[in-house]
Amino acid sequence: MAITRGEPILMRGNEAVAQAALDAGCRAFFGYPITPQNQIPDYFAAHMPEVGGMFLQAESEVAAINMVYGAAAAGARVMTASSSPGISLKQEGISYLAQSELPCVIVNIVRGGSGLGNIAPAQSDYFQSVKGGGHGDYRTLVFAAWSVQEMYDLTREAFDIADRYRNPVLVLGDALLGQMMEPMVIPEEVVDPATLPAKPWATDGAKGRARNIVNSLYIEAPELERVNLRIQARYEEAARRDVRYAAESMDDAEFAVVAYGTAARVAVTAVEQARAQGLRIGLFRPISLYPFPKEEIAALADRLKALLVVELSLGQLVEDVRLAVNGVCPVHLHARTGGVVMTPAEVLEAVKRLTRQTEG
Amino acid sequence: MATETQRKIVFERPRALEPVRMHYCPGCTHGIVHRLVAEVIDEFELAERAVGVAPVGCAVFAYDYFACDMIEAAHGRAPAVATGVKRVRPELFVFTYQGDGDLASIGIAETIHAAARGENITIVFINNAVYGMTGGQMAPTTLPGMKTSTTPYGRDPKLAGNPIRMCELLSALDGPAYLARVTVTAPRRVRRAKRAIRRAFKAQLEGLGFALVEVLSTCPTRWGMPPRDALQWLEDNMVPYYPLEEFVVHDKLRDKT
Numbered sequence: 213m214a215i216t217r218g219e220p221i222l223m224r225g226n227e228a229v230a231q232a233a234l235d236a237g238c239r240a241f242f243g244y245p246i247t248p249q250n251q252i253p254d255y256f257a258a259h260m261p262e263v264g265g266m267f268l269q270a271e272s273e274v275a276a277i278n279m280v281y282g283a284a285a286a287g288a289r290v291m292t293a294s295s296s297p298g299i300s301l302k303q304e305g306i307s308y309l310a311q312s313e314l315p316c317v318i319v320n321i322v323r324g325g326s327g328l329g330n331i332a333p334a335q336s337d338y339f340q341s342v343k344g345g346g347h348g349d350y351r352t353l354v355f356a357a358w359s360v361q362e363m364y365d366l367t368r369e370a371f372d373i374a375d376r377y378r379n380p381v382l383v384l385g386d387a388l389l390g391q392m393m394e395p396m397v398i399p400e401e402v403v404d405p406a407t408l409p410a411k412p413w414a415t416d417g418a419k420g421r422a423r424n425i426v427n428s429l430y431i432e433a434p435e436l437e438r439v440n441l442r443i444q445a446r447y448e449e450a451a452r453r454d455v456r457y458a459a460e461s462m463d464d465a466e467f468a469v470v471a472y473g474t475a476a477r478v479a480v481t482a483v484e485q486a487r488a489q490g491l492r493i494g495l496f497r498p499i500s501l502y503p504f505p506k507e508e509i510a511a512l513a514d515r516l517k518a519l520l521v522v523e524l525s526l527g528q529l530v531e532d533v534r535l536a537v538n539g540v541c542p543v544h545l546h547a548r549t550g551g552v553v554m555t556p557a558e559v560l561e562a563v564k565r566l567t568r569q570t571e572g
Numbered sequence: 573m574a575t576e577t578q579r580k581i582v583f584e585r586p587r588a589l590e591p592v593r594m595h596y597c598p599g600c601t602h603g604i605v606h607r608l609v610a611e612v613i614d615e616f617e618l619a620e621r622a623v624g625v626a627p628v629g630c631a632v633f634a635y636d637y638f639a640c641d642m643i644e645a646a647h648g649r650a651p652a653v654a655t656g657v658k659r660v661r662p663e664l665f666v667f668t669y670q671g672d673g674d675l676a677s678i679g680i681a682e683t684i685h686a687a688a689r690g691e692n693i694t695i696v697f698i699n700n701a702v703y704g705m706t707g708g709q710m711a712p713t714t715l716p717g718m719k720t721s722t723t724p725y726g727r728d729p730k731l732a733g734n735p736i737r738m739c740e741l742l743s744a745l746d747g748p749a750y751l752a753r754v755t756v757t758a759p760r761r762v763r764r765a766k767r768a769i770r771r772a773f774k775a776q777l778e779g780l781g782f783a784l785v786e787v788l789s790t791c792p793t794r795w796g797m798p799p800r801d802a803l804q805w806l807e808d809n810m811v812p813y814y815p816l817e818e819f820v821v822h823d824k825l826r827d828k829t
Contacts, residue, residue, distance in 0.1 A: 239660070240656075240659065240660050242656065266659050266660060268655070268659060270685075271681055271682070271684075271685035272681060274649070274652075274681075274682075275649070275652040275655075275681065275682050275685065276652075278645065278646060278649035278652035278653050278656065278682070279652050279653070279655050279656035279659070280656060281643075281645070281646075281649070281652075281653050281656060282625070282645075282652065282653035282654060282655060282656020282657040282658075282659075282660075283656035283657065283659065283660040284656070285643045285653070285656070285657060286623070286656070286657045286660050286661045286664070287660075287661075288660040288661075290656070290660070304646055305646065308645075308646050312644075415623050415641035415642065415643050415657070416623070416641065416661055416664065417620055417621040417622070417623065417641060417661070417663075417664050418619065418620055418640055418641050419620040419621065420620075423639060423640055423641050423642070424641050424642075425635050425641070425642045425643075425644070426642070426643045426644065427635060427642075427643070427644040428644060429632065429644055
């Protein structure tokens with residue numbers, strides 16, 4: 213497909229995700245249909261053959277993530293995508309990927325939950341995303357976009373981050389970000405998979421080397437602890453190197469809204485309106501949800517009067533914010549759930565309430 | 573010429589088996605089947621391009637025994653893992669080694685769909701009618717009336733359902749290039765089993781599609797009988813229920829090996 217590069221084009225978020233994977237040198241995708249992420253596998257089905265890549269519709273989410281496990285073990289850049297209920301099904305496989313120290317990229321176009329829920333934009337998978345998700349002592353590295361451009365940029369970079377830490381990386385969007393078309397720029401340069409660094413640990417045939425084993429079973433407890441500590445050290449490195457966030461109107465702010473993804477997209481409008489009314493408030497937007505920008509939020513708590521967390525889940529993000537703030541300043545919450553997206557007017561009201569309460 | 577014959581090596585450990593002690597119970601037939609798989613890896617000189625996928629169950633440590641690249645899969649997911657490997661590295665030889673709980677119960681969807689796709693992988697399926705590793709519970713292949721720790725009064729099909737004949741089930745699909753059920757209860761049986769494994773390897777090497785060899789096996793420990801009695805019990809009880817046959821043989825596999 214002739215895609216225009218280097219200048220603004222209109223693209224749908226889900227398609228930007230898939231194009232980003234191709235541009236990152238990913239040549240293998242395994243998925244299963246679920247709304248609202250269906251444009252992602254559709255795009256791969258259409259465009260993988262053009263680059264000699266492999267698209268396979270698996271029989272289930274469970275099978276798809278285990279195909280990812282096999283492809284990652286064999287050293288390939290590989291991806292799967294799904295939406296909340298499907299991500300729940302993948303959690304077993306994600307746990308195995310993490311414990312076996314295998315890199316891969318997983319995109320979750322989050323929908324309203326729990327259960328079957330609905331297909332509206334939501335952030336109710338926050339805990340599942342950042343606290344582990346499956347069984348065991350592991351984390352996925354989690355990045356949350358707020359625009360189609362960021363869906364592309366974060367997905368593309370996610371492959372490098374996954375390879376760097378030999379760990380699954382999760383990219384979060386939602387129905388709004390996935391379905392919406394907006395202007396974005398696809399860069400000129402793309403990654404040639406042949407130029408990617410070798411993976412000497414991969415199970416791709418023991419020719420001219422000792423055999424490799426990809427495994428998550430460590431019967432001896434001290435050995436498993438050693439492996440878990442090795443993995444933990446990578447998370448600590450990620451916390452030093454790969455914390456991402458953005459700040460809007462924060463320089464002279466006395467208050468801040470903390471929000472990510474679609475909630476931040478709504479909140480930034482409210483912040484602009486509040487500024488126009490003379491309120492000194494800014495927006496702090498975590499982009500990496502794990503590692504979480506806790507030091508940056510702690511620093512905000514030291515200088516601001518109060519924080520307002522705005523999220524599309526009933527008090528999930530706010531827990532991490534409160535841990536980072538550690539009681540230094542008040543942290544309020546404005547939450548909607550079940551796929552209801554708050555309006556800027558609603559957030560503006562919450563901001564005004566926050567400033568009134570704090571100023572007493 | 574006589575001295576030539578005397579100097580000929582007629583028996584040795586296959587190069588594709590690691591020189592380590594296996595954890596299998598005395599009298600268990602896993603060891604025989606491991607050896608057959610390793611011998612065929614050697615015959616086709618696959619050690620440098622073979623990737624094996626181990627299951628969850630008694631063969632969970634198979635990655636310690638086969639002298640090639642190995643992956644340990646989640647319970648039942650080996651065919652999906654093998655699919656992932658084969659799809660990104662078609663030049664590799666990819667096989668799974670799975671038990672009945674892994675392949676026919678928790679992983680039956682992965683098995684059936686890999687077969688339906690004609691996924692170009694080879695599966696060695698150990699059917700011993702019981703969950704060995706976890707303590708002798710009912711398997712999807714436990715015979716009616718058979719006592720296990722979860723069918724202490726004998727498997728009652730009205731309560732616990734009926735056994736699954738995997739080869740017959742998979743025979744209904746268009747994807748398999750080779751399906752056979754064998755056993756290893758006697759030397760002639762072992763020779764036939766090896767021939768079946770060889771054909772199942774050949775199916776993949778020639779790109780013909782999905783291949784599976786079901787090996788009826790004994791579990792003296794969980795069946796609660798001496799190894800020799802277990803072999804006889806298998807012949808008397810399992811073989812009538814699970815007939816030893818080649819169910820699917822691709823035309824290109826006939827009259828060879």
